[in-house]
Amino acid sequence: MSGCWAAEGNDAVKIAARILTALAALAAAIVAIGPIAWAVSTSLKRNNEIFLVPPSLIPTTVTFDHYARLFHEGVHWNFLNSALYTFAAVSSAVVLGTLAGYAFVRFEFRAKSAMLLLFMASMAIPGYALLLPTQVLFVQIGLFNTPVALPILYAAHIVPFAVWMTRAHFASVPIELEHAAAVDGYTRFEAAWRVVLPGAKPALIAASAFGFLYAWNDYITSTTMIDSPDMRTLPVALIFFQGFHGRDWGALMAGAVIATLPPVVLFLCFRRYLIGGFSEGSVKG
Amino acid sequence: MQTAKSVVFEGVAKRFGAVTAVDRVDIDVKPGQFVTLLGPSGCGKSTTLNMIAGLEQPSEGRILIGGRDVTGLPPSERDIAMVFQSYALYPHLSVFENIAFPLRARRRRTAKPELRERVTQVTAALGLDALLGRLPREISGGQRQRVALGRAMVRTPNVYLLDEPLSNLDQQLRVQMRSELKDIHQRLGATMIYVTHDQGEAMTLSDKIVVMSGGRVEQLGSPRELYDRPANVFVARFLGEPGMNLFEGRVDDGALRAAGVAIAADRVGAGRSGGLIAGIRPEDLVEAAPDKAPIAGTVRTIEFLGSRMLLRIDVGAAIVTAFMPLGARFAPRQPVGLAPASPDRVRWFDAGSGKALN
Amino acid sequence: MNVATTRQRNAAGSADPAAATRRTGLALVVPALAVVVAVNVLPAFFGFYSSLRAIFFFGDDGFVGLRNYAQLFADPSTWQAIRRSLVFTFGSLALAVPLAMLAAIGIRKLGAWGRVLLTVLLIPWAMSPIVVALLWKWILLPSPGGLLASILAVFGIPPINLMSNPDYAMPTVIAVGVWRTFAFAAIILTAGLGQIPADLYRAASVDGLTALERFRRITMPLIAPSLLIVLSVLTISYFNEVQIIIGLTSGGPIHSTTTLGYLLFEVGFVELNQGRGNAIAIVMFLINLLLIVGYVRLLGGGRK
Numbered sequence: 038m039s040g041c042w043a044a045e046g047n048d049a050v051k052i053a054a055r056i057l058t059a060l061a062a063l064a065a066a067i068v069a070i071g072p073i074a075w076a077v078s079t080s081l082k083r084n085n086e087i088f089l090v091p092p093s094l095i096p097t098t099v100t101f102d103h104y105a106r107l108f109h110e111g112v113h114w115n116f117l118n119s120a121l122y123t124f125a126a127v128s129s130a131v132v133l134g135t136l137a138g139y140a141f142v143r144f145e146f147r148a149k150s151a152m153l154l155l156f157m158a159s160m161a162i163p164g165y166a167l168l169l170p171t172q173v174l175f176v177q178i179g180l181f182n183t184p185v186a187l188p189i190l191y192a193a194h195i196v197p198f199a200v201w202m203t204r205a206h207f208a209s210v211p212i213e214l215e216h217a218a219a220v221d222g223y224t225r226f227e228a229a230w231r232v233v234l235p236g237a238k239p240a241l242i243a244a245s246a247f248g249f250l251y252a253w254n255d256y257i258t259s260t261t262m263i264d265s266p267d268m269r270t271l272p273v274a275l276i277f278f279q280g281f282h283g284r285d286w287g288a289l290m291a292g293a294v295i296a297t298l299p300p301v302v303l304f305l306c307f308r309r310y311l312i313g314g315f316s317e318g319s320v321k322g
Numbered sequence: 323m324q325t326a327k328s329v330v331f332e333g334v335a336k337r338f339g340a341v342t343a344v345d346r347v348d349i350d351v352k353p354g355q356f357v358t359l360l361g362p363s364g365c366g367k368s369t370t371l372n373m374i375a376g377l378e379q380p381s382e383g384r385i386l387i388g389g390r391d392v393t394g395l396p397p398s399e400r401d402i403a404m405v406f407q408s409y410a411l412y413p414h415l416s417v418f419e420n421i422a423f424p425l426r427a428r429r430r431r432t433a434k435p436e437l438r439e440r441v442t443q444v445t446a447a448l449g450l451d452a453l454l455g456r457l458p459r460e461i462s463g464g465q466r467q468r469v470a471l472g473r474a475m476v477r478t479p480n481v482y483l484l485d486e487p488l489s490n491l492d493q494q495l496r497v498q499m500r501s502e503l504k505d506i507h508q509r510l511g512a513t514m515i516y517v518t519h520d521q522g523e524a525m526t527l528s529d530k531i532v533v534m535s536g537g538r539v540e541q542l543g544s545p546r547e548l549y550d551r552p553a554n555v556f557v558a559r560f561l562g563e564p565g566m567n568l569f570e571g572r573v574d575d576g577a578l579r580a581a582g583v584a585i586a587a588d589r590v591g592a593g594r595s596g597g598l599i600a601g602i603r604p605e606d607l608v609e610a611a612p613d614k615a616p617i618a619g620t621v622r623t624i625e626f627l628g629s630r631m632l633l634r635i636d637v638g639a640a641i642v643t644a645f646m647p648l649g650a651r652f653a654p655r656q657p658v659g660l661a662p663a664s665p666d667r668v669r670w671f672d673a674g675s676g677k678a679l680n
Numbered sequence: 681m682n683v684a685t686t687r688q689r690n691a692a693g694s695a696d697p698a699a700a701t702r703r704t705g706l707a708l709v710v711p712a713l714a715v716v717v718a719v720n721v722l723p724a725f726f727g728f729y730s731s732l733r734a735i736f737f738f739g740d741d742g743f744v745g746l747r748n749y750a751q752l753f754a755d756p757s758t759w760q761a762i763r764r765s766l767v768f769t770f771g772s773l774a775l776a777v778p779l780a781m782l783a784a785i786g787i788r789k790l791g792a793w794g795r796v797l798l799t800v801l802l803i804p805w806a807m808s809p810i811v812v813a814l815l816w817k818w819i820l821l822p823s824p825g826g827l828l829a830s831i832l833a834v835f836g837i838p839p840i841n842l843m844s845n846p847d848y849a850m851p852t853v854i855a856v857g858v859w860r861t862f863a864f865a866a867i868i869l870t871a872g873l874g875q876i877p878a879d880l881y882r883a884a885s886v887d888g889l890t891a892l893e894r895f896r897r898i899t900m901p902l903i904a905p906s907l908l909i910v911l912s913v914l915t916i917s918y919f920n921e922v923q924i925i926i927g928l929t930s931g932g933p934i935h936s937t938t939t940l941g942y943l944l945f946e947v948g949f950v951e952l953n954q955g956r957g958n959a960i961a962i963v964m965f966l967i968n969l970l971l972i973v974g975y976v977r978l979l980g981g982g983r984k
Contacts, residue, residue, distance in 0.1 A: 058786055058789050058790065059790070061782075061786060062786055062790060062793070062797050065783065065786075065797065065800075065801060066797060066800045066801070068859070069800050069801045069803060069804055069859075069863070070800055070803055072804075072815055072816065072819055072859075073803065073804070073807075073815070075815075075818075075819060075827055076815050076818070079818065087825050088824045088825035089824075089825075090824050090825075090830055090833065091830055091833070091834065092825070092827060092830045130715075133711050133712040133715060134712055136708040136709075136711065136712065137708060137709045137711075137712035137713070139708060140704075140705045140706075140708035140709045141709070143705075144701050144702070144704060144705025144708065145701060145702065145705060146701075146702045146703075146705035146706045146709070147702065147706070149705070152709060152713055155713070155716065155717075155721075156712075156713075156716060158972065159716050159720040159721070161916060161968075161972045162720060162965070162968055162969070162972070163916060163917065163920040163968065164719075164720075165920045165922060165941065165944075165964075166920060166944075166961055166964040166965040166968055167719075167720065167723040167724060167727065167961065167965065168961075169727065169944060169948040169949065169954065169957045169958055169960075169961045170723040170724070170726045170727025170730055170958055170961060171719065171723040172948075172949070172954075173726070173727075173730055173735065173738065173954055173958070174722070174723055174726050176738050189715070189718075189719065190719055192715055193715045193716055193718070193719030193720060194719075196712050196715055196716055197716060200712060211408055211410065213406045213407075213408050213410035214410050214412065214413075216372075216375070216377050216397070216404070216406070216410065217404065217406060217410035217412075217473075218412075218423075219375075219376070219377065219396065219397035219398055220375055220377075220397045220398075220402060220403065220404040220483075221398075221403075221423050221424035221427055221473070222398045222401075222424055222427030222428070222429050222430050223398055223427050223428075224396075224398060227427075227428075232412050235412075235414040236413055236414055238414075250806055253808070254806075254807065254808035254809065254810075254811075255808070256808060256809065256810035256923050256926070256927075257922060257923050257926070257945075260949075261949050272808050272810045272811060275810070275811065275814065276810060276814075276927070279814065286818050286821075286825065289814060289818065290815070290818060292814075293811045293814055293815050296808055296811045297806075297807050297808070297811055300806045300807065300808070301803055301806050301807065303806070304802065304803065304805075304806035305799070305803075308799050308802065312798065312799075312802070312867050315864070315867045315868060315871075316867055316868065316870070316871030316874075317871075
C-alpha cells in the first residue's frame with residue numbers, strides 16, 4: 038500500500054517536471070523567435086500603426102509599402118551582390134577544401150601534419166583581427182573595392198572549415214570502397230568521383246551551408262573592403278539606409294526580413310546537416 | 323563463357339620500410355583451381371592477395387595472370403574480381419547498381435539490355451531478386467555478402483579474389499555460404515583465390531592450400547596432404563581442430579622420451595642424437611592401460627561433442643588432446659594412458675628446424 | 681634477362697608511385713593552402729610591419745619603430761578597452777554557457793520535441809549579427825513603438841533607455857549577443873550529453889544517487905570535454921565580437937561598450953590611423969593566439 042503511494046507521488050513529481058520543462062521550452066522558443074516575428078509584423082504594418090500604443094503583433098492592415106520603398110532604393114541590387122559574392126566564395130571554397138580534405142586522408146606528402154595544423158589554427162583565428170592589415174594590403178595590391186575582394190576573403194575563411202568537415206568524412210570512408218572500384222575497372226579519379234564523393238554529400242552540404250551563413254551574414258568584412266554603393270552587400274546597404282532614414286522602422290525591418298529570409302530558410306532546410314556536422318565535429322574532437 | 327586463367331608468383335616480395343610482409347613467394351595456381359591462402363593475421367596473406375589485385379605493388383619479383391606479366395598494371399587493367407572482407411558495397415547505390423557497377427566502367431561499358439540481363443541473371447542465382455532497389459544499409463549481413471559476390475560474378479574475370487568474405491557472418495550463415503561458394507566455384511569453373519585465417523573454411527573449400535606465416539609459405543598442397551603430412555610443426559599445429567599434439571624430447575633406447583612420454587621411434591630415431599618431436603592427431607590416439615602406455619597423464623577436462631568427446635589430458639607440463647568414443651568412461655583427475663592408433667600415424671619432426679622427417 | 685629487366689622496372693615502378701602520390705597529394709592541398717596563407721598568414725606579417733610605421737589614410741610616413749605600441753599602451757583608454765573586452769567576453773560566457781547547458785538538458789529530456797526546440801533556438805544563430813543588432817535596437821527603442829517600452833508601460837513602468845545609459849549598455853550588448861549565439865553551444869552540449877551511456881544513470885539510480893548527485897557525479901565529469909570545446913569556441917568568438925556592438929551602441933555611450941575590437945574598428949577603419957590600428961590588430965591577434973594555445977593545451981591535456 039505504501040509502495041503504491043510512493044509510486045503515485047513519484048508520478049506526480051514526474052508529471053510536474055514534464056510540465057515545467059515544456060513550459061520552459063515554450064518560453065525559450067518565444068524568446069528565440071518572438072523578436073523575429075515582431076520584425077516581420079513591423080515590416081507589414083502601416084506607419085501610423087507601427088508606433089501605436091499598445092502594440093499588436095498582427096497588423097490590422099497588411100501593407101507591402103516598406104518593401105516597395107526598399108526596392109525603389111535598389112535593395113535588389115545589394116541582394117544580388119550578396120548572393121554573387123556568397124555563391125562565388127562558397128563554391129570555390131568547398132571545391133578547394135574538398136580536394137585538400139581528400140588529400141589529407143588518402144595521400145602522403147611532406148609537411149602534411151604541419152599543413153593540417155595550419156588549417157585548423159586558421160579556423161580558430163577569427164578574420165576580424167586581421168581585417169585592418171588585409172585592408173591596407175588590399176589597397177596596395179589593388180584588390181580593395183573590387184568585386185573579387187569579398188569572395189577571396191570569405192573563401193579563405195570557409196576553406197579550413199570545408200577541409201575539417203570533408204576530412205572527417207573521408208577518414209570514415211573505408212579504403213576498400215576505392216579498392217573495390219579500382220578492381221571493378223575504374224581509375225583512381227573515377228573511383229573518387231563516383232564512389233567517394235556521393236557519400237560525402239552530408240559533409241559537403243554542411244560545409245556549404247556553414248559557408249553560406251558566414252558569407253551572407255557578414256557585415257564587417259564587407260563594410261571595410263567595399264566602398265562603392267553599387268558593390269555593397271545587403272547588410273551594409275541596410276546600415277547605410279539606417280543612417281539616412283533612421284526612424285523609418287517599417288522599411289528597416291523589411292530590410293532585416295529580406296536579409297534574414299535566405300539564411301533562415303537555408304538553415305531550416307539543411308539543419309540536419311549543420312547540427313550533425315557540428316555535433317560530430319565536437320564529439321570526434 | 324568463363325575463361326579461367328592461371329596465376330603465377332615468381333619470387334614475389336613486399337617490404338614496407340624495414341618490415342618484410344611477403345618474403346620471396348612462389349605460387350602456381352592452375353586455371354579453375356580454388357586456392358586458399360591460410361595463415362594467422364599478419365602472415366602476409368592479405369598483402370599477397372592485394373598484390374594479385376594490383377592494390378599493392380611488389381617490391382621484387384613478378385606476377386603473371388594467364389601467362390601475362392601484370393606486375394606493373396593498375397587493378398582496373400587486370401580484369402579480376404574481388405570480394406572484400408567488409409564487402410565494400412557502395413553505400414549510395416542500390417543493390418542493382420552495386421552489381422551493375424563493374425559493367426558501367428568505361429573499359430567494359432555494356433549496352434543497357436545486356437547489362438540488365440546479366441545483372442538479373444546473377445541476382446536470380448543468388449536469390450537477390452526482391453532486393454534490387456534496396457540500399458546496402460537496408461539489407462542484412464548475409465544479403466550484403468551475396469551482393470558482394472554478385473558484383474564479382476556479373477562479369478567474367480580472369481580470377482576471383484576473396485578476402486575473408488565469410489568472417490563477418492554468424493556461424494550458421496557462414497557454414498551455409500561456405501557450401502554455396504563451393505557450389506558457385508564448381509558451376510563457374512573459375513580460378514578463385516581465397517584468403518582466410520579459418521582452417522575449417524580452407525579445408526572444406528580448397529583444391530590447394532597455401533599455408534603462410536611470417537611472410538613465407540610454410541607449405542603448399544591439397545587439404546589432405548597438408549592434414550596428413552604437415553611439412554613442419556607450424557602447419558601441424560595450425561591445421562586441425564584442435565591441432566596436432568606435439569611431444570618434444572630426446573631419443574633414448576629406441577623411444578622418444580619426455581615427462582610421461584615414451585613413444586617408440588625405432589625407424590626415425592635410429593642414430594639421431596638431437597631433439598625430436600613426435601606429432602599425433604587427437605583422433606589418432608587410443609586409450610591404453612595407464613601403467614605401460616606410451617603416454618601417461620591425468621584427465622583435465624572432458625568436452626561432449628555429440629558424436630564423440632574431446633579429452634584434455636595433463637601429460638607432464640603439456641596438455642594433450644584426444645578424441646574418444648562416447649562409450650568410454652572418464653572422470654576429471656583420473657589417470658589415463660594413451661597410445662598412437664598405429665606407428666605410421668605418428669609424424670616426426672626435427673626439434674631444431676621444426677621440419678618433418680618422414 | 682627478361683626477369684632482370686622486369687625486376688628493374690618494378691624497382692623503378694615502386695619508387696615512382698610513391699613520388700607520384702606525394703606530388704598528387706601536394707597538388708590537391710596547395711590551392712586551398714595558398715588561399716588560407718594569403719588571407720590568414722600574410723596579413724599577420726604585413727600587419728606587424730605596418731604597425732611599425734606611421735600610416736594615416738593609407739599614406740605611409742615611414743618607420744617609427746615601436747612608437748605606435750608605446751602610444752597605445754600609454755593611453756589609458758586602451759587598458760579600459762581591454763578591460764571591457766574581458767567584461768564582454770566573460771560576461772557573455774557566464775550567461776551563455778549555463779543557458780546552453782539548461783537548453784541541452786531540456787532538449788534531451790524532450791526527445792523528438794527537443795530537436796524541434798533546438799532548431800527553433802538556432803534560428804537567431806542563422807541571422808546576421810548586424811541585422812540582429814538592428815532588430816533589437818527597434819525592440820529596445822525607448823519611445824512609442826518600442827516593444828519593451830510598450831510591455832513595461834502595461835505595468836506602469838516608464839521606458840528605460842538601455843542603450844544610452846552607460847550602466848545598462850554593456851549588459852544589453854551582452855544579452856543580445858548571447859541571444860544570437862548560445863544555441864550554437866547547445867548543439868555541442870546536446871551531442872555531448874547524448875554520448876553519455878544511459879546505463880550509467882540506471883546504475884547510479886540503483887546505487888542510490890539522487891538526481892542532483894547524478895548530475896554532479898556523472899553528467900558533469902562526462903560532459904567536461906564538450907564543455908571545454910564550447911568554452912574555447914565561445915571565448916574566441918566573443919572576444920572578437922564587434923558587429924553587435926557596431927550595430928547597437930557604436931561603442932557608446934561614453935565609450936562604455938568600446939571593447940578592444942571596437943577600438944580597432946574606430947581607430948583603424950573610422951579614424952584611418954592605420955599604423956596605430958595595426959598595432960591594436962597585432963595585440964588582438966596575439967591575445968587570440970594565446971587563447972587558442974591555452975585551449976589547445978587544455979583540450980590536449982584532457983585527452984591524455
